[in-house]
Amino acid sequence: MGWSAADIPDQRGRLVLVTGANSGLGLETTRALHAHGATVLMACRNRERGETARRILTDQSVSMEGGIELLDLDLADLESVDRCAQTIRQRFGRLDLLINNAGVMAPPRQCSRQGHELQFATNHLGHMALTRALLPLMEGQPDARVVTVTSGAQYFGRIAWEDPNGEQRYDRWQAYGQSKLANVMFALELDRQLRDRGSSIRSLAAHPGLARTNLQPASVSANGSRLEAQAYRLMDPLFQTAAMGALPQLHAATAGSAQSGQHYGPSRLGGLRGYPKRQRVAPAAEDPQQRERLWDLSLKLIEAGPALR
Numbered sequence: 001m002g003w004s005a006a007d008i009p010d011q012r013g014r015l016v017l018v019t020g021a022n023s024g025l026g027l028e029t030t031r032a033l034h035a036h037g038a039t040v041l042m043a044c045r046n047r048e049r050g051e052t053a054r055r056i057l058t059d060q061s062v063s064m065e066g067g068i069e070l071l072d073l074d075l076a077d078l079e080s081v082d083r084c085a086q087t088i089r090q091r092f093g094r095l096d097l098l099i100n101n102a103g104v105m106a107p108p109r110q111c112s113r114q115g116h117e118l119q120f121a122t123n124h125l126g127h128m129a130l131t132r133a134l135l136p137l138m139e140g141q142p143d144a145r146v147v148t149v150t151s152g153a154q155y156f157g158r159i160a161w162e163d164p165n166g167e168q169r170y171d172r173w174q175a176y177g178q179s180k181l182a183n184v185m186f187a188l189e190l191d192r193q194l195r196d197r198g199s200s201i202r203s204l205a206a207h208p209g210l211a212r213t214n215l216q217p218a219s220v221s222a223n224g225s226r227l228e229a230q231a232y233r234l235m236d237p238l239f240q241t242a243a244m245g246a247l248p249q250l251h252a253a254t255a256g257s258a259q260s261g262q263h264y265g266p267s268r269l270g271g272l273r274g275y276p277k278r279q280r281v282a283p284a285a286e287d288p289q290q291r292e293r294l295w296d297l298s299l300k301l302i303e304a305g306p307a308l309r
């Protein structure tokens, strides 16, 4: 057997933030880290769904250590991202582990509160803004890590440099691929910047393969696509449980051997299923110049964001 949740080292005393913690991989990540003693801040966009999940996790918990708390976070609103970071700064003054997990997949074209395409905004820009706001609270913390969740979609992703918000042309799958490529490029560029300034914070990326969560049902219902619903039914035997899908991000977040700049995914069926192992990133993410270019572009969009309100 490969690395599993039973291999997570003692997390007592650690303060963790998981975005999109009320569902799927975020829920399983919260469950596993809390079971090993961490205090987990569940950052969720919908208080009712967040509270329901928090209650279930607390009721089922066997851990006497740590705790599980709910925080409001809408990644598609940069003001909400600022407020969430501010709350953590004021209430805790530190953070040990940030898991950039939340995501949306292939909806019809919509925009974030600041006018950015929803997938690029939620999956990438919101997480980048959140990470930048929280890094000062992580500096100097023992074994501090940022884990950014990407997808196999990174391999077909491409950054539309001239039209990142899909204003001229929107293909919802291309936009998902772009956002997931951006996730891994961000994680690697962050690693480079942290190393350059001598920081001990690690930045890693992970993807779950195919995991049975609410991601596909939410996408089908947003698009009303019977064809996609049928395709997912046919593919169902390939999907692993959400708990298995969460292992690569849990490995990146806790394994002593997981180093900054590394990328983990499932080991079998071309990265679709199985226990975590190190994997190559998409070729576009290996190019340091493209990563820097994306960083600069993203920063511009984040900083221009509030002006659009």
Ligand SMILES: NC(=O)c1ccc[n+]([C@@H]2O[C@H](COP(=O)([O-])OP(=O)(O)OC[C@H]3O[C@@H](n4cnc5c(N)ncnc54)[C@H](OP(=O)(O)O)[C@@H]3O)[C@@H](O)[C@H]2O)c1
Pocket: 019, 020, 021, 022, 023, 024, 025, 026, 043, 044, 045, 046, 049, 073, 074, 075, 076, 077, 101, 102, 103, 104, 105, 122, 123, 149, 150, 151, 152, 207, 208, 209, 210, 211, 212, 213, 214, 215, 216, 218, 245
């Ligand atoms: N499942 C897979 O097969 C698969 C494959 C590759 C990559 N991934 C990646 O895995 C990550 C987790 O997805 P999942 O599969 O666990 O799907 P999920 O069950 O749909 O969970 C997604 C989570 O993200 C939250 N979210 C969406 N938009 C948000 C926003 N604007 N602000 C804050 N939270 C937001 C959702 O909140 P609500 O519940 O309120 O909607 C939910 O908690 C995503 O980054 C996804 O791209 C998943």
